[in-house]
Amino acid sequence: MENFIEMLSQPLKEFWTGLVSFVPGFTAMFIIIAGGILISYLAKALFVKGLKAANFDSLCDRLGITAVIRKGDVWERPVELFGHIIYWFLIIIFVMIGLNALQIQTIDNLIAQFFVYLPRAFSALLILVIGYVIAGFLSRAILIAAVNNGYHYAKVLAEAVRLLLIVLILAMALEQLQVAPGIVVAAFSIIFSGIVLAIAIAFGVGGIDAAKKIIEKGSDEKKEDKGRDIEHI
């Protein structure tokens, strides 16, 4: 009978022991996450205030970052958006730290891997954001310059440059994330070379008539060189 009672109480004891050892960890996790939410909220408020004081919205407008954000159908001001990014980034960190307090081996391993991977993910994100802005800026510069020089394929050229840069940026980000690096490099080389070749052929073949016109126009202008050009200033 005693054995039977022992058999019954043993799991309950073990459960109780487990519960007793789990509750402090769980409480710690709860406190860490709750505190983390509060800290994240305060950090976001401070961060947003600092960015507003530094006129970050205007800077983003000027650098074309706002336009890029709008393209993604996001209608918040850049300051608010970056505030949210910081908020959720801190929340994730605090959730990870909180889960760590549970002291469960599997979760601990996952968290360790997460923290090892975090710098890579962060730099990949940074490459994507900065790269996207630079691609947009260069593409617009090329578009305007090509239009001002009377180039009829200005938009195609600008889009081709944007595409090339985005392919390059994506490859860099994936390489940073260590996602099948060998395949990424090979795929990038193939795609990049393919696009360059396609552009070269397109402009080479398509530009024969244009080049002919330019040469003919140049010689015509030389023949009809009466008077000087307009002085704009």
Added chain:
Amino acid sequence: MSGEKFDILIGIASYNNAKTIGHVVRAVDAGLKKYFPDKKGVIVNSDGGSKDGTTDVVRSATIDHAAVFLSHPVYQIHRITMPYNGIPGKGSAFKAIFQKSVELGAEACCVVDADLRSITPEWIELLLSPVIKKGFDFVAPLYSRHKYDGTITNSIVYPMTRALYGKRLRQPIGGEFGFSGKLAEFYLKQDVWESHVARFGIDIWMTTEAVANNFKVCQTFLGAKLHDPKDPGADLADMLVQVVVTLFNLAEKHFEAWKGIKGSEDVPTFGFKYHVGLEPVKVNMERMLDIFRTGIRDLKPIWVDILGAGDFGEIEKIGSLDIKKFRFPSGLWAIIIYDYALAYHKKKMSPEHLIKSLVPMYLGRTASFVIEAENMDMAGADAEIEKLCMEFEQKKEYLINSIKGVQK
């Protein structure tokens, strides 16, 4: 020459102008001796590192005094050639001239381009006398120019400067200016030498600062301005950026000074006005319209963002017109320039991209002006520019209200 003081300083900014600068130096030298014989004068050549012997020509240029003058001047004219520091450009060269002016205690100064072919000794008298004899601080030039020339001046800079600051200075970016030593000192104190002012922006900056800060301004008629063909590498878009960014920047800076000004008034004008025969000008109308139409097709998202869909629709209609019927209305052009000023104020995109995106529309407007003025004489072309100026003045309230809206 250390510590020596001078009454008059003439500045000549140069870069590879060996072919023309000799004539300019001789004209300046003769002008000083003929019209200001009792003043101590110095010619300062601020050079950007010429490799064609420009500075040697400045030092060696001589005039036959016996042939030119009946009497000897009291003072000899000194010449200084010096390299300037900073961003290569006309503005940096002028900064060095302002520094020299303050250093030498000059009472009156003027600056002339090194590539001038039509400068005569009278120009020196015309640019300096208003300062020395009438107490003006700033003398802007007035030239006889071909009706198609000076399109940035005629379609943007003059109408907008006049509408904003209320002074009818016809050539705000003429290139030749007279100014007092006091104004040179004021210019030198400004912290602008790392901006577009260091390059083509210098002319509009000098004029605007003089007007906005209530210095006494006037203009003087110099006759025809003929000079060496400009450097073909000097890109229209770059020139437009440097001038228009400086213009918009100054409009922002002096908003409080100009928002209350209504209409415009003539400024005192000196010199004897006459018409001269001018070189023919060739216009590549087809190319200008082609770039304008390409702009309508490819820059649509940028233009809609700056001007709004309504005004862009008007531009699209203009673009579809046949060359014979092609007209770019003055009122629409004034609104476009004000919308660009507003986009600059709102920092919608980088200033360089913003102003460069204006080039196709500027060429469209220029083409329209050329078509309209084709059979007009100078007076007729001037009347067209006057109409445009009135549009800028009438629509000034739109700009003021829009800026106030942004500030709220």
